[in-house]
Amino acid sequence: MSIISGLNKEFESRVRLGMMSVLMVNDWVDFTEMKNLLQVTDGNLASHSSALEKNNYIEVKKEFVGKKPRTSYKITNMGKKAFQEHLAFLEKMMKQ
């Protein structure tokens, strides 16, 4: 496998990379918290999170707290594995 193909295209965007990093070290993280951490707009976060969900990298939970809807994210095992591989590749490239 060449170096370039080892990089996961899904993690090319800063927002997705950030989301995955946050979810690697936290359990469920809700929409507002994620938005504040990454400092992105609602729409931006929503589109990136649905892309990650489509790849089965994250799990999305929607629930009501009182009358307010709340969306939370959690990393899946598949997501963890994909991210770790991506991270290992980045580190390998740094060493070259």
Add this chain to the structure above:
Amino acid sequence: MNQKVSDDLAHIRSMMERSSRFISLSGLSGIGAGVVGLVTGLIAMYWTSGSDMLLEKVRMSVGAGILIQNLILLGALALLLAIFFGCFFTIRKSKKLGLQIWTATTKKILVQLAIPLMVGGIFVLALLQYNLYGLISGATLIFYGLALVNAEKYTYSDIKYLGFLEIILGILSLFFIGKGLFFWTIGFGLLHIIYGVILYRKYQ
């Protein structure tokens, strides 16, 4: 390409840290709390100098009762002031960094601090109840140290070392009854100031 990779790695590290650790903790908070501790400890030592008040065999004379009452008030005032300085500088730092202060991580660290502190507080109340004044300073140092060690995983891990030192001082204090205020002043005053300076120079 290499630049992009190293930026990505830095971004990953920063996001992991920001989301899981309370990094707004300011060194100035430690220095503020330390100055309060030092001044309080010195006042308390001055008040109690020449009396064997802090020995176990305290006589509950009228004068002793008032002195104990004053010491408790002084301690409570010191606690409030230390919390005030702690919050003030930390909130100021989080504003400067543009970080949210009330997050899931903040709640987690407060809960982790509160468990040993609450238990310690009740334990000290029991010591007061039985006039076991000589053990109070050791108990406060030990439970405070345990709280710091417990909260370590949610903030700068440096506070773990401060926690261990407080625990060691507290244990020593248990075996030098009558010298409690001395250990208390070192633990809550001097150590906080030193730790605050280290934290400030490292992260500010």
